[in-house]
Amino acid sequence: MQQTRFGYSWLCALVRLALPAALAWAAAGPAAAAPPPFEDSIAQRAMACTACHGPQGRAAPDGYYPRLAGKPAGYLYNQLLNFRDGRRHYGLMTQLIEPLSDAYLMEIATYFSQLEVPYPAPLPATAAPEVLRHGRQLVLEGDAARQLPACVQCHGEAMTGVAPGIPGLLGLPRDYLNAQLGAWKAGQRRAHAPDCMKEVVSRLTLEDINAVASWAAAQPLPASTKPATSLPAAKPGAITITCGSAQAPAATAAAPAKAQK
Amino acid sequence: MNKLLKFVLALVVLAAGAGALVWALNVRDEIDVNTPVAAAAPGASLAERGAYLARAGNCQACHTAQGGQAYAGGRGIATPFGTVVTSNLTPDDKTGIGSWSSAHFWRAMHNGRSKDGRLLYPAFPYTSYTQVTREDSDALYAYLRSLPPVAAPNQPHALRFPYQSQAALAVWRALFFSPGVYEADASRSAEWNRGAYLVKGLGHCAACHTARNALGGSEQGLDLAGGLIPMQNWYAPSLASPYEAGVSDWDNQHIVSLLKKGVSPRASVTGPMAEVVQRSTQYLSDADLGAMATFLKELPPSQATAPEPAAIKTQGESVERAAKLYEQHCAQCHGAKGEGIANAYPALAGNRAVTMGQAANLVQIVLNGGYAPATQGNPRPFGMPPFVLVLNDTDMALVLTHVRQSWGNRASEITPLEVNRIRASTASAAR
Numbered sequence: 132m133q134q135t136r137f138g139y140s141w142l143c144a145l146v147r148l149a150l151p152a153a154l155a156w157a158a159a160g161p162a163a164a165a166p167p168p169f170e171d172s173i174a175q176r177a178m179a180c181t182a183c184h185g186p187q188g189r190a191a192p193d194g195y196y197p198r199l200a201g202k203p204a205g206y207l208y209n210q211l212l213n214f215r216d217g218r219r220h221y222g223l224m225t226q227l228i229e230p231l232s233d234a235y236l237m238e239i240a241t242y243f244s245q246l247e248v249p250y251p252a253p254l255p256a257t258a259a260p261e262v263l264r265h266g267r268q269l270v271l272e273g274d275a276a277r278q279l280p281a282c283v284q285c286h287g288e289a290m291t292g293v294a295p296g297i298p299g300l301l302g303l304p305r306d307y308l309n310a311q312l313g314a315w316k317a318g319q320r321r322a323h324a325p326d327c328m329k330e331v332v333s334r335l336t337l338e339d340i341n342a343v344a345s346w347a348a349a350q351p352l353p354a355s356t357k358p359a360t361s362l363p364a365a366k367p368g369a370i371t372i373t374c375g376s377a378q379a380p381a382a383t384a385a386a387p388a389k390a391q392k
Numbered sequence: 393m394n395k396l397l398k399f400v401l402a403l404v405v406l407a408a409g410a411g412a413l414v415w416a417l418n419v420r421d422e423i424d425v426n427t428p429v430a431a432a433a434p435g436a437s438l439a440e441r442g443a444y445l446a447r448a449g450n451c452q453a454c455h456t457a458q459g460g461q462a463y464a465g466g467r468g469i470a471t472p473f474g475t476v477v478t479s480n481l482t483p484d485d486k487t488g489i490g491s492w493s494s495a496h497f498w499r500a501m502h503n504g505r506s507k508d509g510r511l512l513y514p515a516f517p518y519t520s521y522t523q524v525t526r527e528d529s530d531a532l533y534a535y536l537r538s539l540p541p542v543a544a545p546n547q548p549h550a551l552r553f554p555y556q557s558q559a560a561l562a563v564w565r566a567l568f569f570s571p572g573v574y575e576a577d578a579s580r581s582a583e584w585n586r587g588a589y590l591v592k593g594l595g596h597c598a599a600c601h602t603a604r605n606a607l608g609g610s611e612q613g614l615d616l617a618g619g620l621i622p623m624q625n626w627y628a629p630s631l632a633s634p635y636e637a638g639v640s641d642w643d644n645q646h647i648v649s650l651l652k653k654g655v656s657p658r659a660s661v662t663g664p665m666a667e668v669v670q671r672s673t674q675y676l677s678d679a680d681l682g683a684m685a686t687f688l689k690e691l692p693p694s695q696a697t698a699p700e701p702a703a704i705k706t707q708g709e710s711v712e713r714a715a716k717l718y719e720q721h722c723a724q725c726h727g728a729k730g731e732g733i734a735n736a737y738p739a740l741a742g743n744r745a746v747t748m749g750q751a752a753n754l755v756q757i758v759l760n761g762g763y764a765p766a767t768q769g770n771p772r773p774f775g776m777p778p779f780v781l782v783l784n785d786t787d788m789a790l791v792l793t794h795v796r797q798s799w800g801n802r803a804s805e806i807t808p809l810e811v812n813r814i815r816a817s818t819a820s821a822a823r
Contacts, residue, residue, distance in 0.1 A: 169725070169733050175774065178725075179761050182777030216459025222818075223760060223778055230654075230666040230765035235772055 173242045179227060180239065188243045190251075194304035200246040203358045205295030205376060207240035209323060212377050218321035219314075233380035250302040250356060256349035258342070266346030269339060270300075273370070279334050280370040282343065285327075285362065290350065292358035296376045299358060305348035312340040323375030330372065417566040418511065422503050425495040442535025445528050448680070449521070449594035450672035454478045464488075464542040469515045470623040472608065474551030476515040484541035497533040498526055503571050511561045513549065514569065514608070520596035523574040523589065568609030587687030590680060591616075595672075600628035600664065617694045620752065625817045626663050627750040632694040636748050639688050647685035648678060653769030659745065660738055662762040662776075663753060670765035699749050701802035714794035717787055721779065722795070730799040736774045741799035751806055754792060755814045758783075780818075785811040 169175065177188075180199065185191045188199030199207060213219040215228055215236075228236060256263055268274075270290070273281035283290060285297050292299035300308070314320035315332040322328055335343070365371075446452065455478045457466035465480040480488040489497065489507075496507040504518035505511055512518060524532075554560045574593055576585045591597050602610045603619030618630030618637075629636035639647050642658055649656040651673040654666060661669050673681065705711055719728070725737040732739035740746050746754055756762075761778035764770065779788065785808035792811070796803035 169736065171736070173772075175736070176772060179763065179775030179777040182761070182779075183781065217457075218459065223780065227761055227763065227775070227778065230662075230670045230763050231773075232766040232771065235766045238772070 173238060177239055177242055180243075183223075187246050187248050189248045190302075194306050197307055198250075198302055199243040200248040201356060201358075202244060202298050203292050203294045203296060204237070204241045204244035205379070206292065206298045207243055208237050208379070209296065209377050211236040211240060213320075213322060218323075220319055237380050247357075250352045253302070253349050253351060254304070256345055258345035262338075262342045263346045263349070265339070266342035266344070269335075269343050270347055275368065275370070277334050278370055280331065280372060282347075283363065284365070284369055285372070285374070287359040288363045289353045289355075289359070290347070291353065291356050293362055294358045294360055296374070297358070299356070300347045301350055301352055301356070303348060305344045308344035308348055309340060312344065313337075316340070323377055325373050325375050327372045327374035414562050414566045417570075418562050419503075421571040422499060422505070423495060425493065425499055425507075427495070438531050438534040439538040440535075441528075442531035442533065442538075444675070445532050445594060446535055447672055447675040448590060449532070449596065450668060451481065451532075453667060453671050454516075455481050461542045461544070463536065463539055464544040466544060466547055468550075471515055471551075472622050473555040474549065476513050476549050476551070477547040478516075479546045480542065480544045481536050482539045482542040482544075483537045484543050487543050487545045488541060489536060490541060492533075494530050494533045497536075498529045501529045501532070502526075502573070504565065504569065511558055511565065513551075513561065514564070517596040517599045519569050519610070520593055520598055522569075522571045523593035525573055528594070564607060564609065568607070581686070583683045583686050584690065586680065587683035587685065590676075590684050591687055595684070597631070601631050615694070616691060617696075618750070620750070621664060624664060625752050625814050626756055627748070627752045628664070629744075629748060629750070629753075630694055630696065631688055632691045633696040634693070635696055635698060636744060636750075638691070638693070639685070640691070640693065642685075642689065644682060644685045644689065647688060648681040649769070651676070651681050651684065652678070652767065654765040654767050654773065655735075655770050659743075660764045662757060662764060666762070666765040670767060674765070674767040674769070699747075699803065702797065702804045704797045704802065710790055711794075713787075714790040717783070717791040718794050718798075721782065722791065726795075730795060730801075740795045741801060743801075746795055747801050747803040749804070751792070751796075751803075751810065752814060754796075755788070755806070755811055756818065758788060758792065759811070759815055760818060780815065785809075785815065 174187075181188055183191055183196045184199050185196065190196060190198035210219065211228055212233075214221060214224045217225075231239075258266075269279065270282040273279045273284065282300060285293065286300050287293045287297070290300045311320060312332055312335065315328055316335070316337075318329075332340075452462055454467055454469060455463050455465050457464070460466055461482075463481040465478045467478045468475045469478065482488040483490040485491055492507050499505050500507070500512060500516075501518060501521045501524055503522070504514065504516070549556065574589045577588070580588075598610060598616060600621050601616045601618060603617065604610055604622065608622070616631040617633065618628060620627050630638060632638050634640065637659075639658075646656040646658050650659060650661065651669060653674070654661050654669040676684075722740075726732050726740050727737075730740035730743075738745075745757075748754070757776060759778065759780045761776045763775035764773035766773055783791065788811045789806045789808040792806040795801065796806065
């Protein structure tokens, strides 16, 4: 009897403690963790973004919605304005941010820029060795004969971008890089004038684009993935380019997004 | 004379008579634009008042292309009859209104006629602006003249036959437009009259909140009884119905808050109305918003009766699945009992935006997500994520039916077909 009672209460305790947890887990779905409680924070406000861009803006698994975490604030802010003002095209994105103010968009951009979230390991390259070699050459050296600057000249020697306005190139899927460079070439993606990327991409062939995307997407990430704070020293004979950027909104304490060089 | 000739003659006379009638109806209440008027001194204060009125009329929203220069026009307004492209309102001599007089401007506002005599398409809501006083029209004119001129030639409209013709437009105007400045109702307070003037005139609320017929005209006058916004698949709810967006039982200050901040204890705005609050009403004075609230509170209640409570399924696989979907995707913000979170996420229980007979907005919000507008009074709004990529038509219909039929809500079921219709239309509009 005693034993039975003990057994019963043990079972009871198990049911009381474990069953609700199991039910909660089942309800939340196997992949999702328990939802965080509501808090009056910018993270809470950015949940409309992370629904597509992944938790903390770590990118969606499909590779279509890019990573936001850790990208320079000025770059993210520029992209928000580009979507709003028709220099980039994705209806869902434009519609979502349309009723927001410049200051609020800057706050959202700054929030994501400050998130330090580990990157997933890059997928191994599938392109032919000569394609990868060509990509590597363009990214690291450029092609002076075609007035093509090296990608690293602006995007940083470690390719992790340069604050406040230049994004990193690592941790992006090949398809995304291909799509973006292709969109630039087709005039579907634009930036503030002077649109330096338009200039650069206009000198790239589709083969160049594929080579650059294939090589960059397969690169391992450096120990620090933070954007550099200043541009690398210009190499002798480097092609100079000027890039446009939005003025940071007045009503923000965030670092101003000065014009990129 | 033989019979045929008589018949033809009669037809000609009839046609001429009808033409004359249409013509006469089209020039009603027009001034001679060449008669010089003693213009008010165009001082800074006049332009300043005009700037305020331009906000009230939300002129900039339509007269600015996406990412373009303010008031330089070039935005395409999609209508069921084709696309109307807005014009350049900056004082550029060649491409804007630089060569317009205040009389030309008044005739456009009051009579819907351009400087060169062409009839204007009512996508420019002169059917409402005709109620604006000459004084306010002159202030708007002074403001627009104070803007930096932008050289941006007007783009041609892309309207289908026969809508592109001036003759068809003249007939439309004869049927659906009559010019006339707002006439104050002496039996009402000055505040009510001010509110009526703003709602019916510059506010052009009727452009969306009053239903249009197949020809794009408003037959019911300015009843503000709700209508589907053409081409957008958003429903501008009735401002007169207690089952939609009527405010007769609201505190005046809650109505003001909704128009000023985009949020209030009773509701928040999203979709096309978020744009209106963000660009227009948030800038209006508390006195003007209070006047609009007074007018809206006292709108004659519509004939609408309470929708028939729907028969609710309480058991079955689909009901269980709907509840599970709600718990998985919605409950975190809107609460297990649809109670919401104060000042952040709206309650769904008892929410008219959820239970309205016309469910287009509900589908839109869940498909595409959305933020309340960022305003001075609510600069950091919370937002709803899009579910267009997460839930298919069947699941979305299930979860929408769930929120329409739980916690005391008794609204009709949403079908996957309804979701699909709006999904298809927004996907094409988003490109």
